[in-house]
Amino acid sequence: MAILVDTETRLVVQGLTGSEGRFHGLRNRAYGTTLVAGVTPGKGGQDVEGVPVLDTVAQAVEEHGANTSMVFVPAPFAADAVYEAIDAGVHTVIAITEGIPAHDMLRIHAYVRARGVRMLGPNCPGALSPGKANVGIIPAEIFTPGSIGLVSRSGTLTYQIGHELTQMGLGNSTIVGIGGDPVVGSSFVDILRLFQDDPETEYVVLVGEIGGDEEEKAATFIESEMTKPVVAYIAGFTAPPGKTMGHAGAIISGSAGTAVAKKEALEACGIRVGTTPTETAELAAELTR
Amino acid sequence: MAILVDTETRLVVQGLTGSEGRFHGLRNRAYGTTLVAGVTPGKGGQDVEGVPVLDTVAQAVEEHGANTSMVFVPAPFAADAVYEAIDAGVHTVIAITEGIPAHDMLRIHAYVRARGVRMLGPNCPGALSPGKANVGIIPAEIFTPGSIGLVSRSGTLTYQIGHELTQMGLGNSTIVGIGGDPVVGSSFVDILRLFQDDPETEYVVLVGEIGGDEEEKAATFIESEMTKPVVAYIAGFTAPPGKTMGHAGAIISGSAGTAVAKKEALEACGIRVGTTPTETAELAAELTR
């Protein structure tokens, strides 16, 4: 099982011939992910270390059975690539690309939801199910298989916490980066629901940050619909209002989206929130004892 | 029970202050339909024979519990009126207006479907559940309550067949005009599904005409999913290709949409098709014996 990516994943990489797409696509394949094709319009017929390159995602689906797409296409063309993937019939789209305009994402979000397709990102590190499949840029060597689901808006912060868990001998079912943009394809709640339904996941660590209200929504969801224990971490307590902290989505607007508010919302729903990544890993370890 | 309109219907008429809206709105009320409000932007505060006129459909829903809207707004403004009704939260929109551009209806169709709202029309006579409610322009005096569901793309042709049924002592559960435009809110299949699920409906008469392929789709649906007996009539055997026969949707394009093709499709699925309205009524009468 695990969620989102596993041994059933048949991956097509949109932008496989670009330097990043090639590097990470091949890295994912080396990890064991079934990489069936790459797509770069106009480069159909070429190959990347044995991976066929096609002109359209439709060909990847029809001729190679692709069911998951990873998007490495530059931001100005990424929205179109996501639509192409959705319409070609993949069930999961993982958009690594950073810098997609927020208005494009509003439309994509409505479109992807209406079609029942799952999407991670944009501006996300992807998903890793240790021992099964890796789709994205998460360094797999940090993680080991286990029962903790990890979901985050950030990349390295997740690695940090995952690393601390690994040091304590704890493994992960799936590590999911939903992305750092204001509008992303899947919310915390979407991923928590998948973890709740996943037999391999027993505990969940949620790593939030300033901006938006997805952590607050997650708190309500956890309290009302989850039976599996969850601990959380929030980054950005020191962030000043009105400044974008690296991620386009990490910004306090007026009085909304502060780390304090998120921490309080989570604690009000009975979820323990670690003060540092280390403390968060320790709280997670406590759950498993 | 019955379908679409009944004693639970709380009607708002968009365009109640226009001559047609007023005439039919009050006629529907006289029949017993619960007419709660009219909407004409800028005329809020007026009334039409005791029916309050409001500026927005939202007010009709919030203040008067409207759940069904009838649209009599002129074609250039009708699409906007339909969107307003959908977003205000009514569950059924019945658009009588003729002449809404087909492209507007493409968008409305996608929109209304995504929101689970039911829509009849545009360019339709509405729906009548004898003894319960009448929303639209169907002359109720022709019909009596009974067990035959009647669905049609046309108005007068339906009255003709209904009249012949009434003459034979047969009544109707609901008479539904889906509308004569190329794209309408509900298809034959949508209405057949409602009739199939409606305990008061025992038999169905389907009245089709040239153009499109909704009759063919209905045939397949009836064969595969309906247990209730259906007879059909198709108008337009003599129609020449490429000519619009009164209804914007009644046109044979190339070799598609002919009456012969529709009749054959229905008969291939075991549905008897009457040659004239009279014969069709007789076939329906046979079913009930």
Added chain:
Amino acid sequence: MDLYEYQGKELFRQVGIPVADGRLATTPEEARSAAAELGGRVVVKAQVLTGGRGKAGGIKLAADADEAEVYAREILGLDIRGHVVRRLWIEQASDIEREYYLSLTFDRGEKKPLYMFTTQGGMDIEQVAQKSPGALVRLHVDPLEGFNPWQARRLVYGAGVTEASEQKQIASIVGKLHDAFVRFDAMLCEINPLIVTPTGEVKALDSKFTVDDNALYRHAEVAEMRDLDATDPLEALAREKHVTYVKLDGEVGVLGNGAGLSMSTVDVVTFAGGRPANFCDLGGGGDAQGVVDALEVITRDPQVRAIFFNIFGGITRCDEVARGILQALGEMSLELPIVVRLDGTNAEEGRRILAEAAAANLRVSPTMLEAAKRAVELAA
């Protein structure tokens, strides 16, 4: 509303789809000067709202202005499938390396615009669809999301266009065709053939463009393109009188109320062994003047030998229709036999009015079927 080739090309030009330069001509002299202005070889093309122009001799390649005039003289007045040629499009001749087909149509079944593209252009697309369905790429567009560039790629790569510059030019035309489709409320935008010249240029060599009649109110410039001379004069009169009328080829004039009932009435006349002269819909709420107008249109057709009035009163009141008939009889001194069948709202009152008038050529029949038979007999 169907547009002529040259009108469709004008709309193509407005959205940036490449077309050859051309001029409209309605006389041989205009054709000559158009050709002279354009220079070099020109194609003289009959402008008619039907297919098969080429086979009918409606398209000729002229080496110069003299020849253009000669061909124009030949083609003007030609009858192509019942359409008399009154306009010519004189266009710079294009060299053709390859012929493709591209269209965007209003797919009623799916409720979405539908692209069709194939490299097997220049012939009837229904044939391509039948003979080599694999060569035809079909792709729907979501009406809310609209066009996205991947759709153009899917068509171009899917159909196997291999040359990079061609791929790019066609992809651009695909997007612009969607612009045209949406901007002008089209029911059909077809380019057949979409040609590639020996120098690799892609352009639209023909156009088929149909605009939604219901949307003409927001496209005054397109509405003005309607060629009133080309429509049947009776249909033109009907349009003027706001009567819904379609000319057929028989002897029984037919008038009903409502599109469905009127179509059904035409059918019933046929089943009764007659030949309907027309389809005519009085509309949902027909008043006396509407009846007079409709009768005026119907009786203008010299083939009509009897008239069948089939009214089912709903919103329409039968007494009102009866009065309209009598008014028309009075105003028009009609002598043709008229069979009237009235049912529904105020039918008895209507029948009484007609009976009292006791016009010699007026018969009232109790049912639709019987009335049809009577009218057929009277027209025989």
Added chain:
Amino acid sequence: MDLYEYQGKELFRQVGIPVADGRLATTPEEARSAAAELGGRVVVKAQVLTGGRGKAGGIKLAADADEAEVYAREILGLDIRGHVVRRLWIEQASDIEREYYLSLTFDRGEKKPLYMFTTQGGMDIEQVAQKSPGALVRLHVDPLEGFNPWQARRLVYGAGVTEASEQKQIASIVGKLHDAFVRFDAMLCEINPLIVTPTGEVKALDSKFTVDDNALYRHAEVAEMRDLDATDPLEALAREKHVTYVKLDGEVGVLGNGAGLSMSTVDVVTFAGGRPANFCDLGGGGDAQGVVDALEVITRDPQVRAIFFNIFGGITRCDEVARGILQALGEMSLELPIVVRLDGTNAEEGRRILAEAAAANLRVSPTMLEAAKRAVELAA
């Protein structure tokens, strides 16, 4: 990217939202001639990217050009909440009968644009929302369907605007605000106040306009509006070097890789009792040159007394970062104490490289928390 009032009004003007005529001025003399050109009474308005201008004395009504110059002299150079006034907007004075509020914002929670409208304009909207929520009409727009006119009616009637001409003008502005929002990829378009003049004219008296940074590539004309003088000089340098940097107000320079980890690092410094000098994200794939650039930006802040390097290698390799640090030390002759914590990909190799270099001011700490404490001590 936040726009100045006058820039937002220029975009309003482009979509047809009525605004008063005005001129930009950067000197008292320019203010005088702008006022003279405009004629009559003018308002001299400080252009700063913050609220509260009025209370801070940044808005003055001038009777004539002389007075405009006097006020301009007063306002230029004023410090309003840390923003120094360098630009003035000289605008024809408007008589105000009523003040409304209208905005369209990017609602992240609902993933839809959100309209807000109230007749209680001129004050802070969060106050209106708290004190009289019933007076505030909120309405979302479907991103795929876009704007439809009923939405404007819902706002106008919902808020209780009663005068017909006002209803019409506001409804039109509501639609145009959506045009502006979509056309310029806005995150916020706010008109507060939207005024009604004594003669019944409706216009935008102020503008607040924020454009999505990620969309600037498709709006060159908006991107050019950025006022580099107004941004913090360190942040401007960072932008130039493509370093993600936010100035804070402490002594511990912070550098992390990845936005989340960098934010967390800033937090941990605070929890350890220190005050972070900045947020700085090396990015996902930082190479040696990136490290050098980031260190250059961080150390340009004279407040910085120690630096904390917190790297979790993933795609970023710790050995590469270590080399970058040594390169920077060599190039910049840095003497500030630097605490480095390396973990993840090639961490051991990175630590070995740093150990071998044996720089006096370089310390390596095993964990993030311990490193933070060390850096705080060193900065004290």
